[in-house]
Amino acid sequence: MLVHGLGLSGRYFVPLARRLAANGATVLVPDLPGNARSRTTTRRMPDVVRAAxxxxxxxxxxxxxxxxxxxxxxxxxxxxxxxxxxxxxVNRLVLLGPALTPRASVWRQSGQLLADAFGEPPSLLAVAAADYLLTGPLRFATSLRHALRDGAGAFEDHLTQVGVPTLVVRGAKDTIASEAWTRRLARLVADGRTAEVPDAAHAAHYSAPDAVARLIETFAKETP
Incomplete structure (x- = not known):
């Protein structure tokens, strides 16, 4: 099951979903409630726990x-x-470019997102722009507020309760999820490890779906 980021839809997971499905996996790609094509499924944007x-x-x-x-x-x-x-x-967990970093200001993280955009394929930016328009600025802002509150403490607390094997992946050019941050998150779970995708930015699953699929498939075969 593939879970999208803030204000987006599952559409930017399609390249990875197709690659995984080609090798026989059943792939579920939802839009979270209130986001993009599922914006009418709820009157209020759910917080992180309710979305989960x-x-x-x-x-x-x-x-x-x-x-x-x-x-x-x-x-x-x-x-x-x-x-x-x-x-x-859940029997395994894969975190791709996890965000948001606690204690970092909205302005700093917005700057990191803008910097990352220059490393993403133009086709991804088009998909993201369309999804943001569907979600709408008010719902996006509400989701961001929920995410910032969750990132301030609950995110890491939840990770300490994760007992399944976990792989934390970042693109080598990701300006949002640093190497130090991904290693910290991998240490919080009971069975964590990290990996890096060369020449990819924050949405490595979109720009390098073959490489990310190989990481996931290899990880799925490992003995816990």
Whole structure:
């Protein structure tokens, strides 16, 4: 199951989803409640925990057993909350470019996001722009406020409750998730390790889907 980032949809996971599905995996790519094409499913943007609970409910309807959960950016906060609250639904966790870094200001993180945009493919920026327009500025701002509050403490607390094998991945050119940050998160979980994708930025799953798919497939075969 692939979980998107702030204000986006599952569309930017399509290259990775196709690559994983080509090797026989069943891939679920939801839009979180209130985001993009699912913006009308809720009157108010849910906070991170409520989004995780909604995702867990959706997973139970579609998947017969535990899944490998793959999340990007702020979606990593939702994924961590889901594993902490519904551990029976997940057998492995992959965090791609986890955000947000605690104690960093909104302006600093906005600057990092802007810098990262220069390292992403133009086609990704077009997808992101369309999704942001669908989500809308008010819902985006509300989601950002929830994410900042969760990132200030709950995110790391949730990770300390993660007992499944966890892979934390960053693109080598990611200006948002630093190497030090990804290593810190890998140390918080019970069984964590890190990996880096060369020549990729924050959305490595979009710009380098083959490399990310290989990492996930190799990780899925490892013995915990």
């Amino acid at each position: 609970d909604a995702l867990a409910h959706w997973h139970r309807q579609l998947a017969p057993g535990p899944s490998t959960l793959v999340a990007n950016s702020v979606g990593c906060q939702v994924a961590a909350a889901l594993v902490a609250r519904h551990p029976n639904l």
